[in-house]
Amino acid sequence: MELGRLSTDALASFAVFADHLSFTRAAEELHISQPALHVKVRKLSEILGVPLYTRHGRRLALTPAGERVARFARDLDARVSAFLSDVRGAAPARVPALAAGEGAYLYLLGGVVRPGIRLINGDRARTLAAVRTGRADLGVSVLDVMPTDLEAVLLAAYPQVLVMPADHPLAGEPDLTLADLAGASLVAPPPTGPHRVALERALRAAAVPWTLAVEAEGWPLALHFVSLGIGLAVVNGCVIPPPGLVTREIIDLPAVSYHAVHHPSRADDPMVTGLLSEIRTALRNAPCTSRPPSTSTPAPRPSGSS
Structure with missing residues (x-):
């Protein structure tokens, strides 16, 4: 089927490519060769007259036009599926x-x-x-x-909190400030992450010296290192610490x-x-007790984990 010169097959193939941002994985899912998929995407780009993706080294990324095309392709597929389900008297198969x-x-x-x-x-x-x-x-x-x-x-x-062993001296405080972290050895995210960047900026602005214990990608690994006694960690207040660890809010960090x-x-x-x-x-119904009401207006937030 053609919409003018726009092939619905090419649109569907591009939507799969947009899922993976990899010609290899998309071609495998579509059960076609990589060259064939390259041709479909190139012809679609030529028909539309805009680039649909960019290449940064080995990483591919959709252009804004590519994002719109992928969204259109999925919307078209959903509409066709809903129409066919209606004609056949079947329940729509789409899930959120x-x-x-x-x-x-x-x-x-x-x-x-x-x-x-x-x-x-x-x-x-x-x-x-x-x-x-x-x-x-x-x-x-x-x-x-x-x-x-x-x-x-x-x-x-959520507030930002310091995670530490329950017997740590700071665990006796009801809440903390950045100054309380002076000399601390911290488990921190990789240096390019937004949480690490903002935390370093805040500590530097407060003239608080600290050392890096280890870099950890993600809260679970950070909590694991804290449990092992490697260092302390600053995490989002929705993070529930495992047994043996406690959290205290750092009141001069933004929510x-x-x-x-x-x-x-x-x-x-x-x-x-x-x-x-x-x-x-x-x-x-969440068990997290450090969560403020969701109707509150949060402070500007330059850090945190997704």
Whole structure:
């Protein structure tokens, strides 16, 4: 079938490529050769007159036009599927899709994860890309800058806390300031991550000396290192420490705000509103005691884990 010169087969193939950002993996899923997929994507780009992806070394990324094309392709596929289901008298097969990072799934969305929801795991950039391309109906992430092309809904705001063994001297304090971290050996994220950048900036501004104990990607590994006595860690307040560890709020660090994001055209879509309703219910029932009411206005947030 052709929409003018626009092939629906090429659109569907591009949507798979947009999922993987890899010609190798996309071609395998489509059961075609890589050269054949290259041809489909190149011809689609030529017909539209815009580049659909860029290459940065070995990494591929969609252009804004590529994101729009992928979203259009998925929307078209969903409409065709719904039409065929209606004609055949069958129930629609589509399920809601949620994108979020490791930290959000582990500490924020546990009450939402269930069969019947397609889960997409990725960092902040991949979560936003999944929403922009239509791969995900809703994304959840820590945001410091609100995306101008997506609708962002505040879910909850959390303080930043220091995680330490229960017998650590600072565990006797009701709350802490950055000055209390002077001389601390910290388990920190890699240096390019937003949480590490903001934490270093805050410590430097407060003239607080510290040392790096070890770099850890993700809160679970950071907590593991703290449990082993390697060092202390600054994490988001929604993180529930394992037995033997405690958290204390660092009152002069800004709060961490988690947002749900969706495409503006999907504001009234049941797939979006249903997921949002489930997430809000789960947050109200969450065991985390350090969570302020989600209706509060959080402080500007330059750090945190997705």
